[in-house]
Amino acid sequence: MESNINMELMKKMMIFTRKSHGHRPPEPPFGDHGHRPPEPHFGGLGPHEFGHPEPPFGECGPHGHRPPLSRERLLVVMAESSEGIRQKDLSEKLKIGQSSTSELINKLEDDGYIERRIDESDKRATLLFLTEKGQARATEVADERAAMFEDAFSKLTDDEKKTLSDLLDKLLSE
Template sequence: GLSSAQWRLLVRVAKEAGAAQARLAELLEIEPISVSRLVDRMEEGGWIERRQDATDRRVRMIFPTEKANAAYADVKSLAGEVYEESLTGVSAEERRILIRVLDTIVQNLTDGETSSLEKIKNTEGAAA
């Protein structure tokens, strides 16, 4: 199976086919070298393919393979089912409130130079 980092990359590539590796690094908020390694492994596994940009030969664009598109469709369908099941009995207004509250929580945790989420990640990494 794929690691969580590989799934994150696969989902991003499925949504933004043809994105450059550097752009994927920005979107995933990870170092370009880490994206390069992920892409290497996923290309070897038949999940994605690299193509040269027609206008800039230095740029490598990343595309999902049929295998990746099929896996993404399966996961997206399953996620939709889980979403609907989890919100059974929750009114449309309650859903809107939930989204607003969760957005506020995310904002609270990501404001400032180093978000609380990053601090937690850094602490966990140091302990490992």
């Protein structure tokens, strides 16, 4: 019972975090013409050109930092679709552009976490599935998140958890 309440709160907080992340107030215009100053250009240099290679997927780098969690989030979302998922639907669920989704999919496929299969109900379409390796990593990520929230919510009483749940419902209803 306790775990169910914590999982419900975790899901609501994850939804709220994703929802609030995508809604930023407009930035004020720059200069007289409302244009932003040009972004500094580093000649396409990424972290690896600065001597900080990206650690292997799912592992911490030299300073204890993990790579961006986009790939892990994609795996967790895919794990919810055991019958496979189309790239377009995955983009919508993740609330990211199709080109970004495509890039993530290609990296995960190259690393053996996902595979593409022809949709048997529509031979023109392709579905994405987790491999055993991908399913294992998605489960690991979900378990890590659950443990993190279990620890955080253990400090709250049942009444406080109910209040938090009600507040999150109110924030999500906007």
